[in-house]
Amino acid sequence: MNVVHGYTLLLVFLLGTSIIFGPPRLAPDAWLVELIAVVPAGALFLLFVGLAAAGNGGNLFDMLDKAWGRTIGRMWTLCYIVYFLYIASRNVRDMIELVMTSILRATPPSVLIFMFVLVIAYAASGGIAATGRLSVLIAALVGFFFFALALLLVFSGSVDTERLLPFLSEGLAKVLVVPLKSSIWFPYGELVVFLVFCSSFGTARTFRRTGWLAMISACLLLTFSDLLQTSVLGMENIVFSIFPLLDAARMISIFNFITRLDALVALLIILGVLVKCAVFVHAATIGASRTFGRHRRFAFSSALLVGAFSILVTHNNAEHFEEGLKYVIYWLHIPAQLVIPAATLMLLRIRYRKGEREHEPRRLHDRLEPNRTRRGRADA
Amino acid sequence: MTALGVWTIASMGLILLAGLDMLVYGESFYKACWHLLFDYTHVPAFVMIGAALLLAGWGDAGAAVLRRLRALRIREERK
Numbered sequence: 497m498n499v500v501h502g503y504t505l506l507l508v509f510l511l512g513t514s515i516i517f518g519p520p521r522l523a524p525d526a527w528l529v530e531l532i533a534v535v536p537a538g539a540l541f542l543l544f545v546g547l548a549a550a551g552n553g554g555n556l557f558d559m560l561d562k563a564w565g566r567t568i569g570r571m572w573t574l575c576y577i578v579y580f581l582y583i584a585s586r587n588v589r590d591m592i593e594l595v596m597t598s599i600l601r602a603t604p605p606s607v608l609i610f611m612f613v614l615v616i617a618y619a620a621s622g623g624i625a626a627t628g629r630l631s632v633l634i635a636a637l638v639g640f641f642f643f644a645l646a647l648l649l650v651f652s653g654s655v656d657t658e659r660l661l662p663f664l665s666e667g668l669a670k671v672l673v674v675p676l677k678s679s680i681w682f683p684y685g686e687l688v689v690f691l692v693f694c695s696s697f698g699t700a701r702t703f704r705r706t707g708w709l710a711m712i713s714a715c716l717l718l719t720f721s722d723l724l725q726t727s728v729l730g731m732e733n734i735v736f737s738i739f740p741l742l743d744a745a746r747m748i749s750i751f752n753f754i755t756r757l758d759a760l761v762a763l764l765i766i767l768g769v770l771v772k773c774a775v776f777v778h779a780a781t782i783g784a785s786r787t788f789g790r791h792r793r794f795a796f797s798s799a800l801l802v803g804a805f806s807i808l809v810t811h812n813n814a815e816h817f818e819e820g821l822k823y824v825i826y827w828l829h830i831p832a833q834l835v836i837p838a839a840t841l842m843l844l845r846i847r848y849r850k851g852e853r854e855h856e857p858r859r860l861h862d863r864l865e866p867n868r869t870r871r872g873r874a875d876a
Numbered sequence: 877m878t879a880l881g882v883w884t885i886a887s888m889g890l891i892l893l894a895g896l897d898m899l900v901y902g903e904s905f906y907k908a909c910w911h912l913l914f915d916y917t918h919v920p921a922f923v924m925i926g927a928a929l930l931l932a933g934w935g936d937a938g939a940a941v942l943r944r945l946r947a948l949r950i951r952e953e954r955k
Contacts, residue, residue, distance in 0.1 A: 578888045606920035613924075780885075788881030797882045800928035801889060807921035808893050808912060815900060823899045 497696045499706055501628030504635040506690070506710030509775060511638060511717060512768035513590045514683045516741045516761065518722045524665050524731050527722035533675035534715040537684030540834065541707055544691055547837050549700035550844040556691035556779075557786050563843035570787055572836060577783040579832045580689055581798060584776035585805035586820065588612060591769040592806065593813055594739055598758040609803045612770075617799030619774035620781060624693045627774050634767045641760050642717070645745055646724055648754065654747040659730040660723065681825050684711060685833035686772075692779040738813060777802060879933040886925050 497505075518526055551559040556576065561569035591612070592605050600608060619627055649655050664671065687707065690697075697703040725740040728747055737743045742761045749755045781794040788794075810816040890912065897908040912918065 574884065574888060577885055578892055581885065581889060582892060610920075610924065784881050784885060788878060788884075794878065794881065794932075797878070797928040797932045798885070800924045800931070801882070801886055804886075804921040804924040804928070805889055805893065807924075808890070808918055819896055819900050823896055827896070827899065 497625045497628045497693075499702065501625070501632060502697050502702075502706045503710050503713075505624075505628045505631040505771065505775070506687070506707060507713055508631045508635050508638060508768060508771045509686070509690075510683050510710060510714035512683060512772040513587055513765060514714075514718055515638070515642065515721050515768065516594065516739060516765050517590070518718070518725060518740055525663065525671055526734070527660075527719050527726060528664075528671050529674045529679060530719045530722050531715065532672060533679030533684065534711055536675055536680045537711060538708070540680060540685055541687060541711060542704075543834070543837055543841065544688060545700055545704040545707065547841045547844070548691060548694040548703050550841055550848070551691075551694070553695050555693065555695060555782065556688075557783050559691070559840055559844060563840040563847065573783050573787055576832065577780045577787075579828060580776040580780045580783075581802050582805060582809070582828070583686060583689075584616075584773040584780075584802045585809050586816075586824075587769045587772050587776075588616075588802060588806040589809055589816060591765050593816070594742060594765050595762050597739065598742055598762050606807065609806055612766075613799040613803035615770065616773045616777055616802065617796040619770060620777040620799060621795035624696050624775070624778055627771060627778065628696075630774075631771050634771055638764055638767055641764055642721070645741075645748070645757065645760055646720075648748045648750060648757065649724065649728055649744060652748045652750050652754075654728045654744070655724070657727050659727050678821065678825065681829035681833060682820075683714075685829055687711075688833045688837060689775055689779045691837070692782055693775075738817075773799075773802060878936050879929055882928050882932040886928065 518530070547556075547559060551562075554562070557569075557573045560572045560576075563569070564572060588609060592608055595608060596603070596605060619630065690703070690707070694700065694703050697706060721741065725744050726734055728744040729737060729740060733743075734740050739761070741764075742758060745757045745761045748757050777795065777798045780798045784794040784798065810819055890909075894905060894908040894912050897903070897912065898905055901908070903911075
């Protein structure tokens with residue numbers, strides 16, 4: 497996978513659903529939260545890069561086995577498989593809620609989910625390189641549609657920059673704390689899934705550079721999206737809006753001719769979720785095939801499990817948001833994105849110190865001449 | 877092995893969902909599992925899980941048949 501494919505894959509992955517929902521409205525200046533969040537998110541990403549470098553070309557599951565041993569490593573692998581499928585199912589649920597709200601109101605959600613997971617399964621079975629190539633096209637489409645929406649909002653006179661005021665009405669402290677509560681874990685922390693594919697990026701250095709570039713680009717785009725949403729809807733209305741970009745798109749009316757551009761927003765989220773879920777399902781497939789064998793057959797089964805979980809995950813939208821903002825962050829995201837990777841890195845550093853290779857199989861001439869040192873001199 | 881893997885992952889996923897329901901609604905694990913499993917709106921989800929298991933099992937059965945045929949062919953060639 498070349499640098500461009502890697503960059504667009506990471507960018508579309510980060511934008512995914514975030515461009516539609518924006519950060520949680522825990523602080524009034526959501527756009528500033530988005531801008532500040534890239535700093536702690538960058539620190540978290542450095543942890544992932546450190547793990548990729550310590551893994552010596554292996555993927556996340558190899559690192560877990562090396563650090564924790566075979567039994568506990570396989571247990572963590574299973575936990576990560578379920579975690580990736582759960583996050584994919586939440587994304588599918590987000591997409592389905594928006595699509596059913598905006599365009600396909602009468603279609604049963606199960607039908608939509610089933611058809612969508614088949615597409616995800618096909619995308620995931622093609623491999624990460626194919627998803628990377630697809631993401632180039634999707635990034636172009638997402639960029640085009642998003643900037644088209646922005647321009648149309650400006651031309652329709654819906655944008656009023658005074659709606660961004662008052663600035664820092666609840667102080668700077670709240671704005672600094674909110675990224676640690678939410679934005680760092682979603683969407684930036686989800687980059688942990690790319691530890692499964694870090695060898696596809698080449699070296700850890702390439703992974704770091706591509707990741708940094710994608711994070712900064714995503715941060716700027718998401719900040720712009722939040723500024724746009726706030727200047728169209730206003731701070732009071734945006735708090736009560738479930739899909740702010742969708743509500744903003746509904747304000748577009750140019751000469752009463754160009755109206756009702758909900759479908760553009762639905763297309764944005766469909767494309768973003770397609771790439772995100774394909775990445776998560778492919779990662780889960782790799783983990784499952786490593787644990788149970790036989791790679792390709794898991795792709796369709798994993799995608800069907802994602803569909804099933806997306807129906808079971810919550811009963812309604814309110815529960816979906818509460819679960820995502822409160823419980824999932826503390827019980828899933830923080831352990832999977834911070835605690836386990838940090839512990840794994842620490843264990844790898846302790847067990848496989850630089851220059852020393854523990855558990856390396858002894859070479860033939862070591863067995864023939866047990867007194868010969870590594871530098872080739874026989875001991876006296 | 878594929879079917880076993882899918883069954884394991886599905887079970888762990890259902891336990892995770894029940895656990896999150898426990899946290900959100902403050903109910904016991906038994907009640908959370910009951911609401912998850914015995915809700916008619918969840919039938920499509922269990923149909924999908926069944927389809928995933930069937931797909932995985934079909935693949936395993938097919939692989940087993942192919943292995944058996946290969947073993948028979950090798951035995952014939954050795955004769």
